[in-house]
Amino acid sequence: MSRWARRALRAPARISRTLRSGVRAGTGRTAPVAPPPAPAAPAAPPTPEELRYGREEELLARFPGFVRHQGLLAQVRDDLLSGDAFLLNFTRAAEALTAADVPFAPLPDGRPRLRLAITPGDRPAVLAALAEAFAGQPVYADLLGHDVTLGTALAEELPAAVAALEYRPEPEPVPGAEVRGESVPELDEADREPRLKVKGVRIYLPVVTVGGTLGYAAEHGCDLEFWDSAEPSRGAIASIAETPYGWWVPSLEPVGTIRIAGREYPTAEAFTRARPEDVTFPVDAVVTWVDDSDADWRGRRDRARAARCGRPSTGEGDGDVRFRNRDELRYCLRSIAMYAPWIRHVFLVTDDQTPSWLESGHPGVTVVPHRELFADRAALPVFNSHAIETQLHRIPGLAEHFLYFNDDVFLARPVGPELFFLGSGVSRFVMDERIIPPGGAEEGESEYVASQKTTRDLLEREYGRTTTQVLSHVPHALRRSLLASLDESFGEALARTARSVFRSGEDVAPITLAAHAGYMSGRSVRGRIDHRHIDVDSRDSLAELPELLATRSTDVFCLNDGVIDGVPGPEQDALVRGFLQGYFPVPGPFERADAPPEPVRAPGSADAGVEAPDSADVGLAGPGSDDDRPGGPANDDRA
Known part of the structure; x- marks a missing residue:
């Protein structure tokens, strides 16, 4: 059969397919039929962050004294000192647990942020008590792991937030995994091990000043730590960070008391003991x-x-x-x-x-x-x-x-008093990197440097040691x-300095003298302050x-x-x-x-x-250089 004959035999089939596809009305021209619409993709569920943001918007409408600050709702006030902010968050947490009859043990560790030890097994009761106490309030809870923050939630959502964090959905199985034997049978939540473990929560109500230059948030919160059981041994084990008394204590039973802001709180007997480094004197x-x-x-x-x-x-x-x-x-x-x-x-x-x-x-x-x-x-x-x-x-x-x-x-x-004193009463002094030049005071020398040299000479004669730094x-x-006792060894020089109307190179520097004389006599030690x-x-x-x-x-x-x-x-x-x-x-x-x-x-x-x-x-940037020479233009103290 010729090429033309074969082409003629196929033509009716092509025409029939074209006719079946439809003809554009009134034109005699064919038009393709649109494919059926694809089914709409299901809307993605809101993320926890989106849900929290929506709830925060509701709270903002209810609390006009709050603003958004650094991603959180914060109360605007200019009357709250740092120490009071720590105490307020502690009081909020303590009152919530007390109202729900949940025991807790305040744990002093020398830092301003207070820690509450929670008895093993009481985590669900604590989460429920906090959610109820702070329902409808812009109070936050950081979810804590072992020395790490796992997430942040409104305190009213604590039980659900903890469950969502610990039992996040597993990723969708890869197609064909069943054939390769890689599928894992789905378990009930009660039978699953949590992917993360919330070991504590930090409760706080953020605050910011009107100018926005000072704010209190999580760093001023109160930590509630869910201690672990020491079974089969007795006692309990700290879940987040070691305490001054170790990781383990024999009991968290609140048989002792601790005084916080003028009020007595029950606590574990181990936490009532003063340590050698504690400063208990005024x-x-x-x-x-x-x-x-x-x-x-x-x-x-x-x-x-x-x-x-x-x-x-x-x-x-x-x-x-x-x-x-x-x-x-x-x-x-x-x-x-x-x-x-x-x-x-x-x-x-x-x-x-x-x-x-x-x-x-x-x-x-x-x-x-x-x-x-x-x-x-x-x-x-x-x-x-x-x-x-x-x-x-x-x-x-x-x-x-x-x-x-x-x-x-x-x-x-x-800062705490322990930054400045030992628990024994010994004071700490802090040395600078600047060096006092060798030799005695010289004519026309800075009065600051000269007085440091005069003081060094006195210390050398008394103790046979040479100080080198300011x-x-x-x-x-x-x-x-210590200051009173300096008169015994350096009375004449101190009396002369007391009569020095203006600063002079012949002066003794009494604070420098006290620091080093205290060190030589065992009444002061070197310390460090940032x-x-x-x-x-x-x-x-x-x-x-x-x-x-x-x-x-x-x-x-x-x-x-x-x-x-x-x-x-x-x-x-x-x-x-x-x-x-x-x-x-x-x-x-x-x-x-x-x-x-x-x-x-x-x-x-x-x-x-x-x-x-x-x-x-006023611009801050510009050329210049610091003069850090001892006794250069800078002065150490004022009359």
Whole structure:
């Protein structure tokens, strides 16, 4: 058959297939038939995060005093100190368990965040009690594993959140796996081992200040730890982290008591024992301060300057920079109230000055004027921190153990007394990396360096040892009896320093002397404190402030005056004030409620009385270099 014949025979079949496909109406042209629509894919179920977000939106509508902050709902308030935030979350958890008649054992471990040990087997009761107590409230629970956070949920959803985390659905089986013998028979939840194990929960209600610079969240929570049974042995085993008493305790029965914030709580007998390292004695704080804007004080200082009768000076001992006041005292006291609530009493040493904002009638603070402090009142007035330090042990009512602050030193996060003292009462001192140059004091040398050399000479003669480093700019842990005993060996030098009106190279540095004399006599030891030193006249140092504010990652910081880069006074003031207001936005208990922040000013300068610009308008970046030489432009403390 020819090629054309074969083509003709196939034509009807092609036409018939075309006709069966349909003809477009009114055109005589064929058109393809649309395939039937594919079935709609089932909607994916909402994720736990989406469900929580929806619930949070409902709670936001019910609680107008809350906002979203760092992914959580947070209460907006400017009146909550760090220590109070820890206690509030502990109280919330403790009251929830008490109301449900679920036993718990508070576990002290030397840290501000409290831990509650839960009896083995009581986990379901705890989860149910917390869900009921916090139903309809923006209280959160972190789900804890062994030293790890597994997830976060609203506390009202705790039982379901724990079950969802521990029993997540297994992945879909791979097609053909059954043929290869890889399928696993589906088990009931009761018969399955959890993929993860929630060993505890951390309860907290987030808080943020109006300015958003300070917030409390999980780090201020209260940990409820589900202890494991020690069967077949007796007792219980810690599930998350070791305790100061070990991993195992013989019983969690609440047969003892522990005192927390003035209230007694039942706890395990093992947790009631004081350890050798625990500081159980009272600790006070002493802060020295001067207000350089006070006309009477400036008159006394100017007359004392004139009376020097041409005595040579480097300008360091009586320069204006040493007495500059940027309202640091307010924030120094806030830092103590915020991060060291264990301080028994604050003594403020001044030259007959009282800050206008201070609640002087507060039972926790006492103003001590120089005239009530100095044994020899004929030495007054003095404008020398070394002279004042020779008299600190004479403060009436001062505890044996105390921390000595200059007002430019600030606590930066929660700290305990054990950072500064041993449980035996021995004080810790912290050395700086800066080296005191060898040799004796030289003509024209920095008065700070010269006084360090003078002090070193005294220690060498007494103990036959040479000190090489200066002390760090941190709160100094001191003992009243140690300072008083220095008179026995160094009385003449200390008396001479007490009469030194302005800082001099011939002065003894009493705090340095006490630290090393205490070390040589077994009454002090070297310690370690994470700290930052910021020279406020260094642009490089000033550029560190935003990171320090954001991370709050050190125990202590010092904002040190000096002459380095020549940063204009108003710019320094604005940056320092803005930083301190951001770091410590919560007023302390020692402030009058009706007292606004004092204006930033530089008395005696061309910009005195000029309002400083907003810190946001002042650039932080710029060239400059720090001068970290001992006794360079930076000063260690103030008169």
